[in-house]
Amino acid sequence: MLKRKKWLLYGADRVLPLVRRVPFVVQRLALQQALNRCLAEPLRDGEFDLLRGRWLCLRIPDLGLCWYLSRSRDGLQIAERAEADVTISGNWREFLLLASRQEDPDTLFFRRRLVIEGDTELGLTLKNLIDSLDPDVLPAWLWRNLERAGKGLAAG
Template identity: 85%
Template sequence: MLIRKAWLLKGADRVLPLARRVPFGVQRLVLQQALNRCFAEPLRDGEFELLRGRWMCLHVADLGLRWYVTLARDGLRIARQAEAQVTIRGNWREFLLLASRQEDPDTLFFRRRLVIEGDTELGLALKNLIDSLDPDVLPPWLWRNLERAGKGLASAG
């Protein structure tokens, strides 16, 4: 089982960098739709209002990917470039551990495996928002796969 996990991680390390070759328009379409569907309830409840009129940059450093996210009238919006008030930077593995709840967000930030740059107050508020979201807002199939991938990564590391 450990060999299989190591093989999957090596495969991910080889395949995921190809994501930067996906045209930005396709990235935006997929991410915007996924975020707005997955977070429909928190968006309706106004939990993302802290992003209205402000931009957050998600920078997946090892993949060379950056997405700028804001809250618009019709939900979360992704842009190729914007003047970000805050950047959250890390490698794909740290974002997976965060999303799958396999690692405490405070630990990831304290150990500088994820870094907040810019408006740290906004960054901390976003970190707390992400941490407070119930995995039940995600489609069950997505949460199961995120959790499984995160557990595999956590046990391999």
């Protein structure tokens, strides 16, 4: 089983950087639809309203990816470029550990594996918001796979 996990991580390291070759319009469409569907309840409850008129830059340097997110009346919107109020950056493995709850967010930030730049108050509020989201807001199949991938990564 350990060999399989290592093989999957090796494959992910090779395949994920190819996402940067996908035209941005396709990335935006896929991400906006996925985020707005998966986060429909927190969006409806106003939990992401702190991003109205503000931009969060998510940067994943090892993949060469960068997206700007803001809250519009239709949900989260993604742009290729914007004036970021806050930037959260880190390698894909750190974001996977965060999303799958395999590592404490404070540890990831304290050890500078994830970095907040710009409006740190907004960044910390977003970090706490993401950490407080109930995994039940995600489709069960997505949470299961995120958790499985995160556990595989955490196991080394």
